[in-house]
Amino acid sequence: MRATAVPTTAVPATAVPTTVPTEGARSVTTHATRATRVLVLNSGSSSVKYQLLDMRDSSRLAAGLVERIGEENSRLVHTPLHTPPAGDGAGKRERTGRIADHAAALEAVAEELARDGLGLDSPELAAIGHRVVHGGLRFTVPTVIDEDVMAEIERLVPVAPLHNPANLTGIRTARSLRPDLPQVAVFDTAFHTTMPEYAARYAIDVETADAHRIRRYGFHGTSHAYVSRKTAELLGKDPSEVNVIVLHLGNGASASAVAGGRCVDTSMGLTPLEGLVMGTRSGDIDPAVIFHLKRVAGMSVDEIDELLNKKSGLVGLSGDNDMREIRRRVEEGDERAKLAFDVYIHRLKKYIGAYSAVLGRVDAVVFTAGVGENAAEVREASVAGLEQLGLAVDAGRNAVRSGEPRIISPDSARVVVAVVPTDEELEIAQQTFALVSDNRTLDA
Ligand code: AMP
Secondary structure: OOOOOOOOOOOOOOOOOOEEEOOOOOEEEOOOOOOOEEEEEEEOOOOEEEEEEEOOOOEEEEEEEEEOOOOOOOEEEEEEOOOOOHHHOOOOEEEEOOOOOHHHHHHHHHHHHHHOOOOOOOOOEEEEEEEEOOOOOOOOOOEEOOHHHHHHHHHOHHHOOOOHHHHHHHHHHHHHHOOOOOEEEEEOOHHHHHOOHHHHOOOOOHHHHHHOOOOOOOOOHHHHHHHHHHHHHHOOOOHHHOEEEEEEEOOOEEEEEEEOOEEEEEOOOOOOOOOOOOOOOOOOOOOHHHHHHHHOOOOOHHHHHHHHHHOOHHHHHHOOOOHHHHHHHHHOOOHHHHHHHHHHHHHHHHHHHHHHHHHOOOOEEEEEHHHHHHOHHHHHHHHOOOHHHOOOOOHHHHHOOOOOOEEOOOOOOOOEEEEOOOOHHHHHHHHHHHHHHOOOOOOO
């Protein structure tokens, strides 16, 4: 099953009612004329992040976050963005006090939106787009959600135990609030389903791997898709013409090799633990470390899981998971912070080298997400010494702070090095809207 490419251009004000074929060739009929808004929901285990966008010009109408759901000190922060002068977020509102569960959280979000005249009952709302972390091998494209799709997301819980249950809770709650509205799942894994089998396979017994769905799926796909496409735009080329290494460096971090718009390798695997050094995750590690910790240190599997996911990476090496803090300490001469920085950079360099080899020809290396967009020292250090690969950074360009996509390599460099801010919510909204507003056919 493959979808046609999702358009990213602005759309006309009137969307006609249309039939939307889903992944399993079932159909949903969208309900409204002039429905151009999309609500994007990113449901975590104890949080919900949301944005409401108008797809005529991709503008943000509102954004917010509910956190610590189920605790006494839950908090909702809502920012209306649709009316000047509040377009700068000046009209921010906050609620504190217990929000019992995801249903209560979404109801509170709906109330806040309604206060701004943006309620979920508005005929202008075209769809709700949900970030879903794991789509396995089946979901290679954004998919209109029905019972069968929800059952499959549930079947994938064993390979995404932290994320898929929370995503499902968000979907169920949103469906109960607006059962008539198309709801679309946009999968973090989808962009990586183009990886060739030899990049997706672990070299373990095939029967065991297949019986337990063990393979490299990759994550952050929405970001890698968006950023690689934007990089092609920055180079003035069609995505099919460029080979890009995307370095998504946030609290979680992953690299991908994208050839002609298709992902051919990525650093995360069965779970988001593999690959780069992250804020709290180890990234690549000899699997025998796990046997050793169990046999010699007497740790349980859950303790090792916690160690590698929550107490490793930058925080394990230095005590801090925030790159700003690490850099501050490095400047003060702190040895552990320097070690953490050096391990982080060394791993990044290895992936840049590996993906240069995988791609053969590299047109651009691009940095994105919290660290990639903001930490000039990380960008400079990770390409330092890679002149043989055609890589260099211009110090003046690298020092510029900007929210815009920009080139930071010198004009003479063989490979462009760039910073391209990611926008996963916009990508989810665009993919969702394209699916519900177009009468396009997906191959079954
Ligand atoms: P994300 O997961 O993309 O939101 O990225 C979050 C991370 O970005 C934080 O944990 C910080 O380590 C990092 N970050 C944000 N701002 C800066 C900055 N100005 N300099 C260095 N790192 C930053």
